[in-house]
Amino acid sequence: MNSQEGTGPYTSPYTSNVRIDARFSPRDFVPNGNLTKKAWKRAEWVRFEHDMSGQRAYPEADTQVAACWTAAYVYFAFRCKYSTLNVYEGEDPAKERWELWNRDVAEVFVNPEPARVNHYYEFEVAPNNQWIDLEIDKDKTPFNDAGWDSHFEHSTRVDARDHVWTCEMRVPVASMGVKAVRPGSEWRINFYRADGPGDDSQRRFMSWSTIPEGKTFHVPTRFGIIRFVK
16 A cells, blocks of 8 residues: 555555554543543554564563544554553653653554655653653664654553553644644554563563564554544
8 A cells, every 4th residue: 555645656665554544533532541432432443462573472461552533633542461560660750751661661653754754753651651752763863852742641541450551642743743634644653562571582572563573663664554534
């Protein structure tokens, strides 16, 4: 599937065509981590339990994701199974946390302008609602700018009995240079989990659209498609 519009021959740099439909929400809402809202009952959910390479399954970390939108915001919901939680303890969740990815997180990488393959935005939230957002430009060094601030909103809940944590994110599209979401438009996106204690050799690094190399989440040519439907 071609995510670009044009009149001449075009070869997409993207090598993944997995797709999620984000359905229109007739009203905006503030995230509170509760996934029983009508918007999420109407949503298309995707799930993954494999590592980023697609070679190993982690059913104990099964992950479900949905998206919806209004003209001004894109919303994401995560439902994450877990065995044990690995978070930074005793820190202020209101403050952006550098290197949050070294603990349990749900992550979204969003590219609203697919022609700029190496330029996209990263949003991470931990089970205790710590967060970080970054503007990514892989043509620069360093490629991740934590000084960028989307003012995205987020909230989490932890169900210790069933070993599930949930997360909602609300991202202002204006922060990504988008005036308004248009029905029928397609962006590029990927969803991720980092899960479990220990060093990187012991932790689980999972992605919705697989990354055959299995070395880093930052492979934008493997982003899937998010289609905004009304």
